[in-house]
Structures are given as structure tokens and as C-alpha cells.
Amino acid sequence: MTTYGRGLRGLSLAAAATITLALALVFFYAPLDADQGFIQKIFYIHVPLAITALCGFVFGGVLGAMYLRTGDRKWDIRSYVAIHMALIFGVATLLTGTIWAKASWGHWWVWSDPTLTSFLIVMLLFATYQPLRFSIEDPERQSRYASVFAVVAGAFVPLNFIAVRAAQAYVHPRVLTLAGGNLPGSMRLTFLVSLVGVVLLYVTLWKYEMAAKSTRMQVRALRRALLGEDSVAPLKRSAAPS
Amino acid sequence: MSLTVLASLPTAVAPALPLHTAGKYVAGAYIVFLAIVLIYVGIMATRLSRTERELIELRRDVEARRAAQDDDREREPVT
Amino acid sequence: MRTALTVLRKDLLLELRGLETLPAMILFAIVTFVIFHFGLNRDTIDGQLAAGVLTVTLLFAAMLGINRLFVAEREQGGFDAFLLAPVDRSALLVAKATALFLFLVVLEVIAVPAFGLLLLGPSLGPALPGLIAVLALGDVALAVIGTLVSAIAVQTRARDLIGPIIGLPLLLPALIGMARGAGPLLVAHGSSTPPGRWVAILALYDVVFALLSYAVFDFLLED
Numbered sequence: 001m002t003t004y005g006r007g008l009r010g011l012s013l014a015a016a017a018t019i020t021l022a023l024a025l026v027f028f029y030a031p032l033d034a035d036q037g038f039i040q041k042i043f044y045i046h047v048p049l050a051i052t053a054l055c056g057f058v059f060g061g062v063l064g065a066m067y068l069r070t071g072d073r074k075w076d077i078r079s080y081v082a083i084h085m086a087l088i089f090g091v092a093t094l095l096t097g098t099i100w101a102k103a104s105w106g107h108w109w110v111w112s113d114p115t116l117t118s119f120l121i122v123m124l125l126f127a128t129y130q131p132l133r134f135s136i137e138d139p140e141r142q143s144r145y146a147s148v149f150a151v152v153a154g155a156f157v158p159l160n161f162i163a164v165r166a167a168q169a170y171v172h173p174r175v176l177t178l179a180g181g182n183l184p185g186s187m188r189l190t191f192l193v194s195l196v197g198v199v200l201l202y203v204t205l206w207k208y209e210m211a212a213k214s215t216r217m218q219v220r221a222l223r224r225a226l227l228g229e230d231s232v233a234p235l236k237r238s239a240a241p242s
Numbered sequence: 243m244s245l246t247v248l249a250s251l252p253t254a255v256a257p258a259l260p261l262h263t264a265g266k267y268v269a270g271a272y273i274v275f276l277a278i279v280l281i282y283v284g285i286m287a288t289r290l291s292r293t294e295r296e297l298i299e300l301r302r303d304v305e306a307r308r309a310a311q312d313d314d315r316e317r318e319p320v321t
Numbered sequence: 322m323r324t325a326l327t328v329l330r331k332d333l334l335l336e337l338r339g340l341e342t343l344p345a346m347i348l349f350a351i352v353t354f355v356i357f358h359f360g361l362n363r364d365t366i367d368g369q370l371a372a373g374v375l376t377v378t379l380l381f382a383a384m385l386g387i388n389r390l391f392v393a394e395r396e397q398g399g400f401d402a403f404l405l406a407p408v409d410r411s412a413l414l415v416a417k418a419t420a421l422f423l424f425l426v427v428l429e430v431i432a433v434p435a436f437g438l439l440l441l442g443p444s445l446g447p448a449l450p451g452l453i454a455v456l457a458l459g460d461v462a463l464a465v466i467g468t469l470v471s472a473i474a475v476q477t478r479a480r481d482l483i484g485p486i487i488g489l490p491l492l493l494p495a496l497i498g499m500a501r502g503a504g505p506l507l508v509a510h511g512s513s514t515p516p517g518r519w520v521a522i523l524a525l526y527d528v529v530f531a532l533l534s535y536a537v538f539d540f541l542l543e544d
Contacts, residue, residue, distance in 0.1 A: 125490035163494030
């Protein structure tokens with residue numbers, strides 16, 4: 001029985017420290033960008049959020065594959081939480097992205113931006129994850145179908161980016177693909193620290209959510225063991241595995 | 243006078259923060275990020291208090307059950 | 322393989338005798354062309370706009386077929402019968418995807434000339450070889466993803482709704498490939514070979530998702 005709370009305090013402290021350091025670097029160390037000016041600072045929060053969200057979706061797919069392989073429900077719960085967290089980070093990405101778009105190009109949404117468009121498509125796909133789970137009542141089948149979805153959707157993420165990038169004009173500041181060359185050292189350091197901070201935040205929140213779910217399940221199991229089957233109220237139909 | 247010195251301190255330390263309209267957008271983006279994290283913390287807090295309540299109920303129910311069992315045992319006729 | 326052929330034959334025979342899905346798909350496509358004529362207020366369209374209209378129309382006609390793909394199995398116990406038989410379960414995927422692919426081919430044999438007649442400005446002839454290649458690759462994508470999504474959707478409560486909302490985002494790269502691949506073909510004096518980049522993307526998409534669906538389909542059929 002894994003305890004998700006173990007190591008959680010250290011992890012969250014590490015995440016908090018890294019993010020604080022990143023913020024300090026962003027506002028006090030990183031130089032101003034030549035063409036975008038102060039607006040460019042959004043890059044240091046928007047891109048790490050995007051990368052983390054996408055990796056979170058792929059991670060959710062891997063966890064779903066583990067469930068299909070082993071049949072052990074704990075993998076399904078892990079997959080669900082991974083995708084749930086990635087969705088939250090994805091919303092944050094889209095919001096910060098539109099703010100950046102408005103500030104840079106004057107519109108709240110620009111189609112000519114391949115990264116934002118690919119991201120929107122991925123979000124539209126994963127937005128169907130919970131309705132799908134909710135519409136299947138049998139818990140075992142729900143876990144199985146959700147894992148199949150997670151695997152297929154996780155594989156979809158890289159393909160989608162290839163396709164959309166090929167389709168659109170390169171208006172989005174292609175800082176990352178030029179990451180080898182174009183990012184000056186001080187910016188690159190700041191970016192990396194931000195990235196590490198956001199990834200640590202994701203892992204912390206994932207563990208936190210898993211610990212909360214695990215605790216709730218333990219309480220129910222304890223109640224069932226001590227007081228008998230019928231003292232536990234049956235769970236309502238839900239999208240979350242329990 | 244000291245207040246104005248203090249107020250100008252961040253800009254003196256930080257490399258040229260042009261706080262025209264750009265500042266609002268950058269602030270907005272970071273505030274969005276912060277708000278989302280804090281909202282999540284708030285939701286988790288609600289969950290935690292619910293779990294705490296469930297545990298308290300569980301404990302109360304177990305003790306009630308145990309008290310009832312003790313009563314039954316006391317009331318059993320001695321044969 | 323023989324199982325797949327048997328199931329395929331059954332599905333094709335059912336459709337030939339019943340003739341429900343295919344005529345509906347064809348009719349839907351042609352009516353959509355008329356709607357586009359009025360919606361866009363144009364007599365003829367060409368180039369990328371034409372490619373987009375054609376792709377979208379074929380997509381939504383395909384959705385009709387996809388929604389109905391497993392309904393017979395679900396309602397008449399075909400799934401259980403299939404599970405009981407000592408056959409390779411992925412054969413069902415192969416059979417259904419092939420059936421859907423063939424339906425799409427028949428749909429396009431009628432709908433594309435209709436499109437050439439009703440809406441397309443430049444003549445269809447020179448564009449045809451390239452267009453057939455692009456549409457064929459696109460049909461494979463539609464067939465594979467459509468079968469996968471239909472198999473998922475048929476076991477849920479919100480059957481008709483889940484299929485499209487999962488399928489459409491998944492299909493987007495393939496649709497982009499179809500539309501952008503066909504765009505340069507549908508121009509007057511356009512090229513007759515589709516741009517290589519889009520053919521490559523469509524082919525990559527087809528291979529990846531065909532393999533993925535084949536690997537994953539078993540888990541959808543377990544009892």
C-alpha cells in the first residue's frame with residue numbers, strides 16, 4: 001500500500017523554493033527581450049505550464065497503459081489524477097497564452113499561432129475524458145475504457161503538434177525550437193529554473209491529490225471493516241475512480 | 243522623502259521595469275497562475291475538512307457501537 | 322484473417338440488403354453541398370476553400386456511418402457472440418474498419434463528382450489522381466479512428482454524443498492533412514500531385530493510429 005503523503009512536505013517545499021527563485025530570476029535577473037520588451041516575461045510562466053501540461057497528458061497515457069497491463073486499479077486512479085492535473089495546467093496555459101497574445105499582437109486569439117492552436121485541440125480532446133468516464137457506470141469498464149482513451153489521446157499529443165506546426169505560419173515566437181541557439185544564457189537559465197519549478201509543482205499537486213483520494217478510500221474501508229457493509233453510503237455515479 | 247526612496251528601490255534594483263500597459267498584462271498572467279494554484283488549495287482544504295468530519299463521525303459511531311455491545315453484555319442473564 | 326473477412330462480408334451484406342446507412346450518408350453529403358452554396362453565397366469555389374468544404378462534408382457524412390457502426394452488435398448481442406467464439410478479437414476491428422472504409426469509398430465515388438458538378442469551379446479531371454490519393458489516406462484515418470471511437474461510444478450511456486466529441490479532435494491532424502493536401506489540387510491549372518508534406522503527415526497518422534488501435538482494441542471488448 002503506497003503512502004502518497006510520504007515525502008510530500010519535502011517536495012512541496014522544493015517546489016515553493018524553486019518557483020520563488022524562478023520569479024526572482026524573471027523579474028530581477030533576466031534581461032529585457034529586444035522586440036517584445038516586458039511582455040516577454042510571460043514566456044517564463046506560459047511555456048513551462050504548456051510543457052508540463054503536455055507531459056502530464058502523456059504521463060497519464062503511460063499510467064493508463066500500466067492499468068491495461070496489470071488490471072490493478074491504483075494505476076487507473078493515478079492516470080485519472082495525472083490527466084486531471086494536466087487539464088488544470090492546460091487551462092492555465094490557455095489563459096496565460098491569450099493574455100500574451102493580446103499583449104503582443106493585439107488579439108485575444110490568433111489562429112496563426114501553431115502552438116496555441118495545437119494546444120487548443122489537445123484540450124478539446126481531453127475535455128471529453130471526464131464526460132466519457134461519467135457516462136460509463138460499471139467501474140471496471142469505466143477504468144478500462146478511460147485507460148484506452150488515455151493511451152490513444154496521449155499518443156495523439158505529439159502527432160497533433162507535428163501536424164499543426166506544419167500547417168501554420170510561424171507567427172508564434174519560436175523560442176523553443178531555436179532553444180539551442182537563440183536564447184541568451186541568462187534567459188535560458190531563468191527558463192530552466194521556471195520549468196523545473198512548474199514540473200515540481202505538478203508532481204506535488206499530483207501526490208497531494210493522490211494522498212487525498214487514498215485517505216478518503218481508507219476512511220471508507222475502515223468504516224466498512226468496523227461497522228459492516230451497510231454503514232457506508234454508496235458512492236454516487238461519478239467520473240472519478242474511487 | 244524616505245517613502246519615495248523606498249518606493250523607487252525595486253526599480254533601482256531591477257533592470258529597467260517599464261511599467262506602462264505591458265506591466266498590466268504580465269501581472270495578469272502571473273496572477274492567473276497564482277489564482278489557479280490558490281483555488282486548488284482552497285478546494286483541497288474543503289476536501290480535507292470533509293475527511294476530518296468523516297473520521298470524527300466514524301470514531302463516534304465506533305464508540306457508540308462499542309458502548310452498545312458493552313450494554314448488551316451487561317444485560318445478559320447470568321446462567 | 323478469415324474471421325475478419327467473415328464479419329466484413331456480414332456487414333456488407335447487411336448494408337446491401339438494408340440500404341440504410343450508405344444512402345443516408347450520400348444524401349447528407351449532397352444536401353450539405355447545397356447548404357454550402359447558399360451559406361457561402363457562391364456559385365463556384367476553388368482552391369483551399371473548396372478543399373475545406375469537401376473535407377468537412379465528408380467528415381460529417383462519415384460521422385453518420387460511425388455512429389451506426391456497432392449498433393447492431395450492441396443491440397442483438399453480437400459482442401457476446403464474438404467474445405464466445407475462439408477467434409482473434411482484433412479481427413472485429415479490422416472488419417469494421419474495412420467496412421467503414423468501403424462505405425467511405427462508395428460515398429466519395431458519388432459525392433466527389435457531385436461536388437465537381439455543383440460547387441467546384443475548376444474542372445475535376447486533372448485534379449482526380451492526386452485527390453484520390455489524398456482522400457484514400459484520409460479515409461483510412463477516418464475508418465480507423467471511427468471504428469475505435471464507435472467501439473468506445475457504443476458501451477456508454479451518451480452513445481451518439483461521445484463518438485463525435487472524442488473523434489473530432491482526434492481526427493483533426495488527418496483532416497488538416499486532407500484539406501491542405503487537396504487545396505493546391507482544386508485550383509484551375511493547379512498541380513496534379515498533392516504536396517508531399519501533407520501526404521507524409523497523413524501516412525504517418527494512419528500508421529500510428531492503425532497500430533495503436535490494433536494494440537488497444539482487445540481491451541474494449543473484454544467482458
